[in-house]
Amino acid sequence: QQQVKQSPQSLIVQKGGISIINCAYENTAFDYFPWYQQFPGKGPALLIAIRPDVSEKKEGRFTISFNKSAKQFSLHIMDSQPGDSATYFCAASLGGYSTLTFGKGTMLLVSP
Amino acid sequence: DGGITQSPKYLFRKEGQNVTLSCEQNLNHDAMYWYRQDPGQGLRLIYYSQIVNDFQKGDIAEGYSVSREKKESFPLTVTSAQKNPTAFYLCASSKLDTQYFGPGTRLTVL
Numbered sequence: 124q125q126q127v128k129q130s131p132q133s134l135i136v137q138k139g140g141i142s143i144i145n146c147a148y149e150n151t152a153f154d155y156f157p158w159y160q161q162f163p164g165k166g167p168a169l170l171i172a173i174r175p176d177v178s179e180k181k182e183g184r185f186t187i188s189f190n191k192s193a194k195q196f197s198l199h200i201m202d203s204q205p206g207d208s209a210t211y212f213c214a215a216s217l218g219g220y221s222t223l224t225f226g227k228g229t230m231l232l233v234s235p
Numbered sequence: 236d237g238g239i240t241q242s243p244k245y246l247f248r249k250e251g252q253n254v255t256l257s258c259e260q261n262l263n264h265d266a267m268y269w270y271r272q273d274p275g276q277g278l279r280l281i282y283y284s285q286i287v288n289d290f291q292k293g294d295i296a297e298g299y300s301v302s303r304e305k306k307e308s309f310p311l312t313v314t315s316a317q318k319n320p321t322a323f324y325l326c327a328s329s330k331l332d333t334q335y336f337g338p339g340t341r342l343t344v345l
Contacts, residue, residue, distance in 0.1 A: 132275075155332045166239075166325055166336035167278070212277060218332050220266050220285045222293065227277040 127215050129226025136233050142200040144229045146213035149194065154218035158187065158198050161210045161228075170211070171198070174218075203233045238262065239337035241326050246342045248313070248320070256311045256340045258326030267309035268327040268334065271295060278325065284309055313342065320344050 128147045136142045146156075155174055159167035173180045173187040173196065180187045186199040200207055210230050214223040239260045248254045260267065269281040280293030284303040298317025303309050309328075313320045321344045326337040 129277075157333070159336075164339070164341075166241075166338045169333065169335065172333065216332055220329070220331060222268070222280055222283055223334060225278045227275065 127213060127224050127226045129213050129229060131229060132227070133230040134232070136200075136203045136231065138203065138205060138233055138235050140203050140233075142203045142207065142231055142233070143197060144211050144213070144231070145195065145197045146215075146226050147193075147195045148215050148224075150215070150217075151194065152217055153215040153224075155216045156187070156189065156196050157214050157223070158185075159212045159214065161212065167212060200231075203231075205233045205235050207231060208233050239326060239328055239335060241324075241337040241340050243340060244338065246340055248342065248344050250344055251315045253312055253314050254342065256313065256324055256326075256342070258309045258311065258337060259307055260309075260326075260328040260337075261307060262328055262330070262335065263306070264328035264330045264335075265306070266329045267303065268329070269293075269299070269301065269309070269311045270325040270327065272323040272325055272339075281311065281324075 157172035158170045160170045161167040171182050171185050175191050184201045189196045210228045212228045213226040216223045242257045266285045268283040270278040279295050281299050282301040284290035300312045324340045327334040
């Protein structure tokens with residue numbers, strides 16, 4: 124079964140704090156791991172993505188950490204801002220034109 | 236502007252009626268996808284197409300149908316056989332593995 128398990132379901136972080144969302148996968152053939160950000164009533168937007176040949180990727184305040192041996196990857200949002208309040212989805216695929224398997228999402232609320 | 240458009244944004248349907256959701260992209264992407272989103276369920280794949288005139292069922296295809304007659308267009312029909320069609324429907328397209336999403340259509344069955 125190709126599953127991606129995401130935690131926590133919801134998260135409240137104070138402004139300026141670090142938000143951490145975790146995902147675990149089972150299929151060791153997964154080759155592509157994106158994160159999406161979704162605001163209410165909007166479509167998900169690609170935030171950042173990583174492939175298993177690197178252990179970390181950083182874009183601005185957003186960092187993906189990848190642990191191949193543990194089959195886990197996580198999103199860190201540094202200096203969290205109220206504008207980051209959204210639902211975040213992790214996903215995984217076999218690469219190429221294969222389909223994405225999504226986690227169930229994490230609703231992040233950054234309090235002012 | 237390049238992107239993915241979905242129409243309409245909101246759609247209301249009576250029980251027993253078929254309804255078609257539109258998805259168009261001008262990104263020259265080969266593959267297109269339809270997802271259904273329900274609260275707390277994440278995104279579930281309905282159908283996908285990697286090439287014109289070909290498509291495959293996703294995880295929850297029952298009660299839905301699609302066509303792919305043009306590279307730019309991938310309409311989804313929600314049939315009366317879909318038992319619980321009220322949801323937020325998302326279309327996506329990709330060139331290889333990076334998928335980009337449209338703004339979504341919220342379908343409500345009255």
